[in-house]
Amino acid sequence: MLSYVLAAVCLFSPPEGWEIADSKMPSKRAVVGFVDKTNSGFCPSLNLTQETVSIPIKEYLAIVQKNCQAKKLKWRQLGTLETLSGKAYLVEIESTTKFGPSRILQAILPFEDTVYILTAGALKKDFGKHAPVVERAMRSMQIEKDLFILAGSKADSLRAAWQKKEDGVESTSFTEKVLELKELGPVWQLHMGKL
Amino acid sequence: MKRILLALLMLTAGLRADHRECLEAAVDEMNELHRTGGGCEDGIFNAVSSSMLGWGVGLFVGIALLTGLVHNSHQESTSSSSNSSN
Numbered sequence: 115m116l117s118y119v120l121a122a123v124c125l126f127s128p129p130e131g132w133e134i135a136d137s138k139m140p141s142k143r144a145v146v147g148f149v150d151k152t153n154s155g156f157c158p159s160l161n162l163t164q165e166t167v168s169i170p171i172k173e174y175l176a177i178v179q180k181n182c183q184a185k186k187l188k189w190r191q192l193g194t195l196e197t198l199s200g201k202a203y204l205v206e207i208e209s210t211t212k213f214g215p216s217r218i219l220q221a222i223l224p225f226e227d228t229v230y231i232l233t234a235g236a237l238k239k240d241f242g243k244h245a246p247v248v249e250r251a252m253r254s255m256q257i258e259k260d261l262f263i264l265a266g267s268k269a270d271s272l273r274a275a276w277q278k279k280e281d282g283v284e285s286t287s288f289t290e291k292v293l294e295l296k297e298l299g300p301v302w303q304l305h306m307g308k309l
Numbered sequence: 310m311k312r313i314l315l316a317l318l319m320l321t322a323g324l325r326a327d328h329r330e331c332l333e334a335a336v337d338e339m340n341e342l343h344r345t346g347g348g349c350e351d352g353i354f355n356a357v358s359s360s361m362l363g364w365g366v367g368l369f370v371g372i373a374l375l376t377g378l379v380h381n382s383h384q385e386s387t388s389s390s391s392n393s394s395n
Contacts, residue, residue, distance in 0.1 A: 164348055165346075169345065182349075
């Protein structure tokens with residue numbers, strides 16, 4: 115279990131008001147997703163996936179480009195974006211849906227032998243409206259190995275509560291403490307919930 | 310002679326096992342390479358499906374509301390018609 119605690123995870127701050135997407139997402143590589151349900155129609159969304167890779171990032175991007183082109187999707191590299199854990203590669207994909215042309219933006223952040231991919235999707239005509247919040251979410255990407263340390267002064271009590279849960283003594287205290295730390299965001303809470 | 314044949318058989322069996330392992334490793338590598346980029350593909354798929362699902366949930370709520378209204382209005386009309394018949 116300790117190995118999971120020390121496994122790297124990607125955190126990010128989703129835009130305010132966006133709801134957590136259905137946890138039963140079809141992909142095994144999906145970690146978490148958020149949807150903006152304020153308007154009807156094709157809802158803007160944001161989701162995090164990850165993949166273990168053993169090739170350099172440039173080669174990885176070339177494969178991704180080839181895969182997209184094979185599916186007749188417009189793929190374009192936009193450059194890099196500075197996140198809290200270094201440089202992420204920004205990619206734009208265009209596809210057509212029943213609702214009209216859609217634009218997908220991916221921030222691909224490599225860390226050790228894993229790439230973390232934050233994907234935002236919206237209708238092309240609406241994308242500009244959501245671009246600032248999407249960019250903020252992408253810039254907030256942060257790879258963390260020790261989730262407890264982020265709790266600051268509460269880290270020790272949180273770790274103790276988790277240990278109690280692990281020992282089968284008590285589990286509610288840990289859950290309550292995690293839920294209380296709203297400032298660390300829903301992605302952190304979700305990862306803590308999996309411990 | 311029997312010993313020599315047995316030794317040869319064991320050697321070929323060993324070689325075949327090695328060969329199979331190499332092949333399996335190659336197949337794994339090929340599969341791994343073939344799957345590379347799956348994270349990005351899944352991200353795209355999730356983005357589109359979540360957006361659709363959001364719409365689907367909205368539609369479901371709309372239908373549920375509409376069904377409720379239709380149900381209520383039907384009840385009202387039934388009660389009004391029963392009142393009128395009285």
